[in-house]
Amino acid sequence: MKNKDEERSRRYPVVEHMRWQILEWKIQRIGYACLFTIVLLGACGLFSKGVLSDTGKATDDGSLQVEYERFGRLDSDMAMTIRVKPQQEHFTLKISGEEMDNFQIQSLQPQPQRASSSKNALELSWDMPRSPAGATVWIGLQAQNPGRYPVTVTLDQQASVHFTQWIYP
Known part of the structure; x- marks a missing residue:
């Protein structure tokens, strides 16, 4: 009282x-x-790694799946996992958007057989493994500038996934 x-x-x-x-x-x-x-x-994970940050997108047919971190911190490591279903003997991934100017690739596994870049795009090519599960590509990135960065990942110039990453200072 x-x-x-x-x-x-x-x-x-x-x-x-x-x-x-x-x-x-x-x-x-x-x-x-x-x-x-x-x-x-x-x-x-609102400001970096965690449940709110970890997410993924896939094409309607499931041939391309991208797992990424929605939120990141400046100069911290971020992971992107790309899964590809088998369609043909070779496959090419094109990662494009402003992200390519803002991110430094720290690691890329497996190493591509061919790589090229132009403007804001990076093209990477591999042979498809004989596994029925398909292929998985792991990319380690490090953000160089804060901001909002739209990204597009395209498989063999057909299926593509669009997403946005937010980088905090």
Whole structure:
């Protein structure tokens, strides 16, 4: 039970304006809730790696699947996994968009048999493995600048996947 005397303004021993004190307490509680929400969202991956960041897209026929991180941090490592279903003996992936100017490729496995670049696009070619599961390409990237970067991954100039990555400073 609240004591009404505690909510009254007083002059002795210190001048207190309880209306402003109560307002300050409410603002503090709102601030604590906001900070807790930011920490919780950060732990879940809103600002980098985590459940909210890890996502994927695929073509309608499932011939191309891309798993990537929706949110990243400047100068931190990011992963992209591209899965290709077998269609022919060779396959070519084209990664295009502003991302190619902003990201530095740290690793690429397996190594392509042929690679070329033009403007904002990187073309990589491999032989299709004999596995019925298809092929998987792992790319390790590192962002160089903050911002929003649209990306397109195209398989054999036919099937393509479009997505956007956000890079925080």
